[in-house]
């Protein structure tokens with residue numbers, strides 16, 4: 246009966262209902278698009294991240310967290326002391342083992358890698374860090390393959406004022422933007438670097454802008470750093486850029502403890518290019534290292550992502566409030582037009598609650614049409630946003646559908662609040678005997 | 681002996697700002713009586729009906745309906761009384777335009793208890809509209825719409841039927857039809873209070889109450905001279921007299937008693 250009444254009432258007030266549908270559809274489409282993009286933007290940003298930069302950090306098993314921290318603090322007192330230089334041998338990885346990185350199961354997913362060896366040094370009494378690396382190293386693998394790898398490709402987004410480093414040019418270095426401006430070093434300039442009692446004359450090949458803390462450093466050929474530090478044939482750290490499959494439950498469990506997987510799960514995991522399985526394979530082939538997924542980058546991106554998502558949620562809420570305000574007038578006017586009918590129902594003994602229920606049911610049916618319409622339009626809108634911002638379509642998560650339903654409900658309830666007040670205060674005596 | 685009265689009104693007043701719509705009205709209506717309320721426009725007839733029908737509350741005085749003091753009831757309690765005990769018939773019919781005649785009757789069932797199509801159809805048959813059950817209000821004449829309104833008022837077997845100028849919008853033929861139905865209801869023992877301007881309508885009632893400026897101006901009995909005490913609690917004899925005396929109005933429906 247109540248459905249019959251609700252549906253019957255919908256047939257009337259067609260114009261108003263169409264407007265309500267339109268308003269709800271508009272609000273919901275915007276909100277659904279925003280939510281759709283919001284849920285997908287994390288994946289999108291990860292995809293962007295994957296296309297450049299390192300995502301694995303290979304360190305010696307014995308390397309302490311402490312020394313990693315010192316390396317990030319070029320101005321701290323301890324960095325320049327000689328204890329740092331005399332690290333025990335198990336704090337290093339042998340340079341001549343690094344080719345094995347390209348021989349794991351997922352070798353073809355290893356896009357690039359570069360080793361690092363950092364030496365605390367001084368340039369005219371200023372404490373600095375000099376990091377040796379491969380700029381563009383040609384490796385011949387036992388398989389006969391030849392591989393070019395190094396920092397020049399790994400840090401492809403760095404802006405250089407001149408040519409990149411050359412592994413053969415043992416006196417040519419790259420100087421970070423901030424350090425260069427502090428010491429007034431221009432490309433082509435010469436300067437002297439001191440490590441302990443050794444001194445070396447170097448030339449600036451180029452100044453680079455990494456957009457990060459590396460701008461305080463000097464990057465030199467690995468052989469130079471090894472010579473200055475006395476750690477011949479050793480490196481401290483290797484950054485690896487690998488193409489990976491997005492993480493899922495399996496990979497996360499495996500990352501915690503590969504032993505917890507069943508045989509089949511383990512095979513699946515091992516043969517999928519998860520970052521955790523690649524890390525595992527690297528540790529297999531280089532037993533003295535520890536491989537960690539680089540999180541710093543992802544986390545700072547995550548913070549920005551969080552802010553963007555918060556903004557999108559706020560926008561979504563505002564959109565919904567706007568459509569609620571827009572429909573509230575229509576809804577209230579609709580109640581006024583039907584005051585006699587509502588008065589009659591009350592006179593017949595309908596409780597306030599049942600009248601409100603009938604009214605909300607009607608409104609919700611109308612809003613639902615708007616919601617479905619809005620969802621479809623919003624889906625399209627999300628694709629437009631995805632294509633313009635990320636250059637790819639957006640996968641709408643299934644969670645958006647119930648959320649859209651909730652949004653329709655919220656808009657309907659918010660939009661009908663003023664009408665509900667009118668409904669409650671409507672007295673049958675005032676409408677039934679036309680005075 | 682309050683048990684015999686379906687309705688007792690003691691010293692009821694209703695004040696709207698400076699206007700006193702009702703002033704100190706006291707009326708007792710026995711079970712099964714047909715009362716007509718007359719009076720000039722603005723004399724408080726509708727106000728009184730609203731108070732009796734639990735749609736409004738008096739500013740002063742007490743109303744006891746079927747032994748219940750309405751002043752003791754909450755808003756929800758009054759709503760429940762409307763639902764359970766009162767059948768309302770309106771001058772403007774107030775049918776819901778997008779529902780058929782049958783559905784309009786069923787709305788009252790829905791808010792009362794449960795919809796029962798066959799019972800609703802029977803109610804329409806009682807007012808001679810069995811064949812028009814599937815018609816919408818705009819397909820029905822004024823008289824037919826009023827009969828649907830009556831069927832709706834009857835459907836839940838109310839103790840009290842309140843009709844505020846039920847024939848005010850009808851022509852004479854339809855007026856007769858409607859009065860016929862009310863007479864039948866009366867014969868079946870319903871208590872009816874009808875507000876009317878038409879003397880012919882008032883003549884059908886056993887008792888006429890006249891309001892003037894919100895005060896009770898007259899309270900008299902109709903029909904064959906009967907002793908006051910007897911007629912206030914009417915017996916079958918009075919009904920039979922009324923029916924046999926009145927010329928039968930033509931109607932398309934068969935009279936049913938039950």
Ligand SMILES: Nc1ncnc2c1ncn2[C@@H]1O[C@H](COP(=O)(O)OP(=O)(O)O)[C@@H](O)[C@H]1O
Pocket residue numbers: 696699700701719720721722723724725726727728
């Ligand atoms: N809600 C109201 N507010 C103010 N005055 C009212 C209201 N309802 C009725 N009245 C006044 O009360 C008096 C009686 O009205 P009513 O009961 O409708 O008379 P009747 O039905 O006999 O024509 C009139 O003077 C009317 O103007």
Ligand SMILES: [Mg+2]
Pocket residue numbers: 678725726727
């Ligand atoms: Mg009136």
